[in-house]
Amino acid sequence: MNVTLQHLTKRFPNRNKKQGGEVVAVDDFTYEIPDGKLVGLLGPSGCGKSTTLYMICGLQAPTAGKIFFGDKDVTDLPTENRGVGLVFQNYALYPHMTVLQNILFPLENLKGKDRPGKAEMVRRATEAARLVQIEGLLDRKPSEMSGGQQQRVAIARALVKMPSVLLLDEPLSNLDARLRLQTREEIRRIQRETGITTVFVTHDQEEAMSISDEIVVMKEGVVQQTGKPQAVYDDPANLFVAKFLGTPPINLFDGRVEGEWLYLGTDKVLPVPGLSDGSVTVGIRPEGFVPEENGPLCCGLNRLEVMGRDVSFLCTHAGCQTDTFRAIRQSDGTEGTHGNAVRFRLKSAKVLLFDPETGARLRPREA
Amino acid sequence: MDYALIEKNAKRRQIAYLAAIGLVLVLWAILVLFPFYWMLLTSVKSYGSYSSEFVPKLFTLHPTLENFASAFSQVPLSGYFLNTVIFTVITTALMLFVTILAAFAFSRLRFPGRDLIFVAFLALMMIPSELVVITNFVTITQWGLRNTFLGLILPSVTSVFYIYLLKENFSQVPDELYYAAKVDGTSDFKYLWKVLLPICQPTVVTIAILKIIECWNSYVWPRLITDKQDYFLVSVGIQEIRENGFGRENIPAMMAAVTVISLPLIVLFLIFRKKIMAGVARGGTKG
């Protein structure tokens, strides 16, 4: 089932009463979550992504705007009637129930003709447990399990009633690094197998990029950009999105445009047809630097880091906003370096220009 | 599924639910407050008007303070009051002295058998006061301490639970402070007095208040050990007033006395509301 958000807005009264007024947690959010897809809501903490999730499942009521499941308006429908599944950040497994009882709980809440018989309930619960591969732990209490196992139980509990939408709130944040990698693949697999429309919230861009069909980047309640992860990465709408996506992060320079050419310091690095003269903020992805004997960008070289298949150049440049910036090459070549200096050619697709005042993207005319 | 209908029902149920909650809370608040109101109301009605009301009135237009005057003049209420204050102050002070020293010994000092003795102390918490009151009564009588403050106070001092509460609090103070004080040449007693007590002052205040409440309301022991009015505490005194004071039926004067007796604790409670409630939640029971 596709989920449509129309002008969704949530305002809270300001907690600090002296300041008064309201805090806008989510501002005029319009988006359609396509049927059967995995969508990542991404943003730094406090950007309104969890609030959005809670509004979709009905635990918080929107101040304005509407939510549709399919073509049905569910904005005022109580949570318990929405038929959504939600995996909480801390899993919220009922500590006094066994795993099986936890998974059975949503089924036991069904009423009337939807309510299956006892045997059918157990069959479905076992099936959900098998899907998340915990069928051997059904008699345990949550406190007797590891974080990763609890996480799986939480997913099974959310899935067992065949929810119209599955929501995950920071599903990986309480797991250690190794489990995180494994579990995110697991989530992807389960979502594929069940085909349930899934929304998950995260502040970790790598997590969102790696498994989402689409991502929504939010900042301070306002949606910055939506789209396929790679498309958003390659073509960010503004400086915030560019900075937020990518590890290592994008390198920022103060540059200027003169005569449709981009200058970093005194280096004349790229043609930028169609842009008027003035200063710009320049973002260059680490993979956008190509070391070359006669490259136009002349930098100081602090250090080389060779890590497996990648080589990082830690460089300095007068125009850079930080002390050093990082360029990454997928080879062990160190061409272009001369002692502690290095010259780069820039890949134009990896160089992104922004208005230094507003952070809005500036796009040169297509060549 | 008709979503509109579900939404409507849910809204209706929500309103009914909130109304029911409000009703329960207000009803209980009335039940709690009404006796206090009745006490105050009756205490300011004149004896004449109270006696003439076959149907008691819920308010009065001619409040009078004469009942308070007769409460203090016709029965020795001020005496009861003073006795209770003396009893409460001395008992609480002694309790604090004993408790603080014991809690300090258990939490900070090291001596043979400490932990075993502490467990034995905890076991003492389970002894019901009804069991020991009999022998205490005999003991105090044999010592000739009936109708004395000493007889009233001595068996009321100990409270194992407070020792436990304070010991737990003392133990939370980091060891480093003790070692630092030792390095600076501070004696154990000075450390207790200058460092530990100021840090743990909230808990000390809490147990002091709980003890004050306990003392102010104590009835059983004072009733057993005093039969002269000169040594009555308020609880015994009010019972005496009820049975023999004011020529039996002067209810307004009786209520004035009850008001005077109840007021100090209510004021204390309103001042230390948070402390008292937190202290009681940590394990006090109506003593």
Next chain:
Amino acid sequence: MEKNNPKGFLYLLPAFLFLGFFLVYPLIDVFVYSFQENYNFASQTYTGVGLYNYAYVLHDPYFLQALKNTFLLVLITVPLSTGLALLISLCLSSIQKLRELFQTIFFLPYVTNTLAVGLVFMILFRKTAYSDGFVNLILNALGFASVDFLSGPYWAKMLVLCLYTVWIVMPFKILILTSALASVDQTYRNAARVDGASKGRIFWRITLPMISPSLFYLVITGFIGAFKAYSDAVALFGTDLNAAGMNTIVGYVYDMLYGNAGGYPSYASAAAILLFAIVLTITCINLLVSKKHVHYV
């Protein structure tokens, strides 16, 4: 490492003295008293050792009346007050505004003098030649006849005693349950709502099991406290509880010790030990039952 410090005993000395004289020694002594037959207070002599004191107490109609009163009081007030406190705490925890105000009001009976406010209750319920009293007034308005609550039929007296006891014990129970409810993570209730549970089911399946340790604590302390009821009865019916037929076990103990019956520490000891045995038995039963129904996390 700190050395053993014999000064520790010095600090403990006051506590040792007080506890020794007024808690440990009496505890042993009360058993001794209870087996000494025909103990004479003045001469401190006794004629034999045996179970006669227990036999006497168990055949004393006043004790049997006190036993009956106490059991009735326990069986009525413990479930009633615990259930009522649970209801009120649930209501309290589902409001935001005015919560502190209500909590403060509800706690007031805890800090009042049981004897003093008992007098107010007595006046509210009392029926005299001059006036039927406030409660009867309400009964009349509802179409019932006046009842003499304080010196009338047994059930009426018991009713007043139960009502006053509940009124007195409620603050503690409300306080404990409110803090227990507050400590249940709201996330569990949210999770249950997402799982489609109605309010009632959330209460029975989530909230109640999670506060069951506190609830159980209240039931145990409630039983113990109610078995020791005394001063509330005195407040309502006066010091001569035997005459009113409203004595409690503790009242019987004190009356035996001093009061109208006066001066029989052996009988008092036997009765006190019987009370203690009853309380201990009930507490053990409670503990056994709780093993099945209380969820400790």
